[in-house]
Amino acid sequence: MNTEITLVGNEFVQRFSATRRGARLARRLAVHQLDTWGVPYGSGLSDDVAVIVSELAANAVLHGVVPGRDFELRLVALAGTLRIEVSDARGERGPEVQPFRPGAESGFGLHLVGALAASWGVKDRVVGKTVWAECVTAR
Incomplete structure (x- = not known):
């Protein structure tokens, strides 16, 4: 079955406290927002977005925190694509992505x-950085 999800024009923006609780809430609200846009919980796109938001929000909380500053989640529906952006207040970028190490925790x-x-x-x-990811919505 060939299905296409039409989300174009939808946008969701929310700030969260730079805490583990804030990161968890970002993931939960992202999949809730997708559900209100017609992407059901447990669908492939919903599950992929949940993992991506979890990872980007966790990195913002662990590596991008500036005391007293929040992080921001933005979901933007473009033609055939859902763009996920997580912005934090720390401008420095972490080390480059390291090669996968079997057994690493x-x-x-x-x-x-x-x-x-x-x-x-x-x-x-202007203040900080944004890490973004794009997921294909047209199948």
Whole structure:
């Protein structure tokens, strides 16, 4: 069955506290917002977005935190693509993505993002940076 999800024009923006609770809430609200846009919980796109938001929000909380500053989640529906952006207040970029190490307990989050997203990257902001990922919505 060939289905296409038409989300074009939808946008969701929310700030969260730069805490583990904020990261968890970002993931939950992202999939809730997708559900209100017609992308059901448990669908492939919903599950992929949940993992991507989890990883990007966790990185913002662990590596991008500036005391007293929040992080921001933005979901933007473009033609055939859902763009996920997580912005934090720290301008420095972390180390480059390291090669996958079997048995490692951490350090593979961006590998997951790269595997699930059609593309991803980092862009500078006036204050801080934005890590973005794009998922294909047309199947």
